[in-house]
Amino acid sequence: MSTPIEPVIAQDIWSHYAISFSRITTRHQSALYRDVAALAQGSVMDFGCGPAKLAPYLASNTAVTRYQGIDACPLMIQLGQQLLDEMADSRFAILQSSIEALPDGACDFGVSINSYYAWKDPTVVLEKINDCLAAGADFILATPNARLDMDRLMQDTWPDFLLNPDFSKFRQCNDQLAQNGAQNFVSIDTLISQLRSAGFEILNCHGRYFDGGLSYVHAKKGHIRKREVGGH
Numbered sequence: 001m002s003t004p005i006e007p008v009i010a011q012d013i014w015s016h017y018a019i020s021f022s023r024i025t026t027r028h029q030s031a032l033y034r035d036v037a038a039l040a041q042g043s044v045m046d047f048g049c050g051p052a053k054l055a056p057y058l059a060s061n062t063a064v065t066r067y068q069g070i071d072a073c074p075l076m077i078q079l080g081q082q083l084l085d086e087m088a089d090s091r092f093a094i095l096q097s098s099i100e101a102l103p104d105g106a107c108d109f110g111v112s113i114n115s116y117y118a119w120k121d122p123t124v125v126l127e128k129i130n131d132c133l134a135a136g137a138d139f140i141l142a143t144p145n146a147r148l149d150m151d152r153l154m155q156d157t158w159p160d161f162l163l164n165p166d167f168s169k170f171r172q173c174n175d176q177l178a179q180n181g182a183q184n185f186v187s188i189d190t191l192i193s194q195l196r197s198a199g200f201e202i203l204n205c206h207g208r209y210f211d212g213g214l215s216y217v218h219a220k221k222g223h224i225r226k227r228e229v230g231g232h
Contacts, residue, residue, distance in 0.1 A: 013176060014073040020170035022051035022079040026157045032113065032209050032216075033057040036140055039218075040064050042108025047099050047129055048115025052080035055092050064109075069094040070102065099125050106134040114214075116143035116191075117181035126198035133221045139200060141217045146185045148213030150178040156211075188215040195219050 025033075037057035042065055046054055049069030058064050069092075071077055077096040084092045099119075110133050119125045133139060154171045161167040192202055200219035207215050 013173065013180065015075045016169070017173035017177065018051065018073060018075040018079055020166040020173060022053070022076075022083070023166045024161060024164065024170045025053060026153070027160065028153060028157070028210050029053070030057075032142060032214070036111055036113070036142070037061055039138065039140070040109050040111070042066075044068070044109045044111065045105070045107045045129075045132055046070065047110060047112040047125075047132075048118070049080060049094065050076045050114075052083050052092070052094050054111065054113065055080075055084060056087065059087060059089055059092075065091060066107075067092045068107070070097050070099060072096065072098045100128050102128060102132055104131040106137075107132060108134055108137050110137060110139040111142075112140070113142045114144065116141060117177075117184040119184065122184065123194055123197065126194055126200075130199045130221055135221060137221045138203075139195075139219045139221060141191060141195065141219065142209065142214055143191070144178070144181070144185050144210070144213055145187065145207065145215045146182075147207070148178060148185060148210060150175055150213075153210060153213070188217065191215055191217050 033054050034057055037054065038061070040058055040061055041063040044058065044064055044067045046052070046067065046069040049071045050073075052069045055067055055069065058067055069080055071080065071094070074096060077094055080094045084094055110129055112129065116122060129139065154174065158167070188205055188207060192205065195202060195217060199222050201222050203218045203220055205215070205217040209216055
């Protein structure tokens, strides 16, 4: 019997992080969420949604007809459901599942923010995301790269949350996540190569968020994956 593959990030870390993460949104995160939300349209799938922090930024976008958040952490889902209950918008829903276990679908817009670095096999996950999208659907992937300076980001954020009792845990967990996930802090060229292999066309990319520590790729689902050409 083969030995089970351990996840890149242990489940208990996500559980420890969930509450502080749900309560704190830094200006760096907010800038990214606002920009992504402005591009979204139709049915949206949020892969690795955490406590659905993108959802409130999508609420005023009338081009969004449905939002489906997906995350594997039970506590993240619980907190995300509380947020959606507070929003009271029938367009929004959340589901506990790994990305790999999702059925194929045809949603119009996909997004994955700060989830890639926790994936055991990014190629497999990107192919599954491709299978969940309609032909021509947009997909935004945003994930830390090797330039991420967590100490500097937290020091920059600290004055905004000086009296917030959750900030110490938030900072501690972010440091831990940055250390444990660093093996998947790949270059933007690697992201582009993996996305193309999974069947995506690249529309644009940059590293302007998180003071250069986050790679952002806006892609579009093509019709045929490279690995399928020639019958492979």
